[in-house]
Amino acid sequence: AQSVTQLDSQVPVFEEAPVELRCNYSSSVSVYLFWYVQYPNQGLQLLLKYLSGSTLVKGINGFEAEFNKSQTSFHLRKPSVHISDTAEYFCAVSVRNRDDKIIFGKGTRLHILP
Amino acid sequence: DAGVIQSPRHEVTEMGQEVTLRCKPISGHNSLFWYRQTMMRGLELLIYFNNNVPIDDSGMPEDRFSAKMPNASFSTLKIQPSEPRDSAVYFCASTERRGYGYTFGSGTRLTVV
Numbered sequence: 001a002q003s004v005t006q007l008d009s010q011v012p013v014f015e016e017a018p019v020e021l022r023c024n025y026s027s028s029v030s031v032y033l034f035w036y037v038q039y040p041n042q043g044l045q046l047l048l049k050y051l052s053g054s055t056l057v058k059g060i061n062g063f064e065a066e067f068n069k070s071q072t073s074f075h076l077r078k079p080s081v082h083i084s085d086t087a088e089y090f091c092a093v094s095v096r097n098r099d100d101k102i103i104f105g106k107g108t109r110l111h112i113l114p
Numbered sequence: 115d116a117g118v119i120q121s122p123r124h125e126v127t128e129m130g131q132e133v134t135l136r137c138k139p140i141s142g143h144n145s146l147f148w149y150r151q152t153m154m155r156g157l158e159l160l161i162y163f164n165n166n167v168p169i170d171d172s173g174m175p176e177d178r179f180s181a182k183m184p185n186a187s188f189s190t191l192k193i194q195p196s197e198p199r200d201s202a203v204y205f206c207a208s209t210e211r212r213g214y215g216y217t218f219g220s221g222t223r224l225t226v227v
Contacts (some may be wrong), residue, residue: 032213043118043205043218044157051213090157100145100212101170106156 002027002093004105012111013081021076021108023091030096033074035065038088038107047089050074061085086112118219120206126225132194135222137206138187147216148181148191149205157205163189196226 007022025031032051036044048059055067065076074091091105119138127133139146147162161171163183171181178197183189193200203223207216 034215036215036218043220044207044216045218046215049213049215094212096213100147100164100209101159101162102147102216103159104157 002031002095002103004091004093004103006091006105006108008108009106010109010111012113014113015083016080018079019077019081019085019110021089021091021110023074023076023105025072025074025091025093027072027093027095029098032094032096033065033067034092034094034102035059035063035074035076036090036092036104037061038090040087044090047076081110081112083112083114085110118206118208118217120204120219120222122222123220124223124225126227127196129197129226130195131226132192133196133200133224133226135191135204135206135224137189137191137219139189139206139208140210140217141187143208143210143217144186145209146183146189147207147209148189149207151203151205151221152201160191193224196224198226200224201226 003026005024013019034049035047038044048057050057050067058064063078088107088109090107092102094102121136145164148160150158160173161181166183181191203221205221207218209216
């Protein structure tokens with residue numbers, strides 16, 4: 001079975017500083033990988049996804065993530081965060097060529113400090 | 115497109131009452147998912163449909179929960195009878211194709227007192 005581990009439940013970072021949110025997945029087969037963002041009192045919104053091809057994926061709001069197959073990781077990065085990036089971020093995985101089901105990690109809450 | 119539409123946004127009900135949550139997926143999306151979000155358990159997949167047919171309901175917590183999708187534009191999640199531990203935010207999501215990712219609704223915040 002597939003699983004997703006987000007190593008940090010909370011990450012505080014100063015405004016305009018870089019940030020990395022860590023994600024590791026477990027799967028014996030090829031997967032699709034996603035990052036979602038959830039702003040307070042809202043649903044989840046797709047930030048970016050890795051399906052195939054280039055391992056560096058660029059998403060909305062200046063975020064990017066890198067797929068590392070050997071380390072089974074899909075870490076999310078942004079070079080300079082803004083106060084508006086305060087939200088919860090979810091890493092997710094689904095099995096390639098099987099079904100549409102997506103398994104989510106427990107989330108990482110990003111706190112932007114002024 | 116208006117996105118995935120859920121109703122109501124908030125529901126407060128007494129223990130033992132029946133609760134029905136509603137979802138309208140994006141037109142053309144053929145898979146629909148119901149998730150529950152709590153602080154303790156995070157996001158849990160309850161059930162999902164493909165072309166209106168339930169594919170995987172292994173996440174439905176118990177017989178008090180049921181879900182239907184009578185047509186491509188409407189789904190319901192029913193809890194009968196409701197209990198305080200059902201209090202959570204319930205999300206509906208849809209997708210048109212494997213690998214595209216989901217579009218989520220804004221959720222229904224359910225409080226059972």
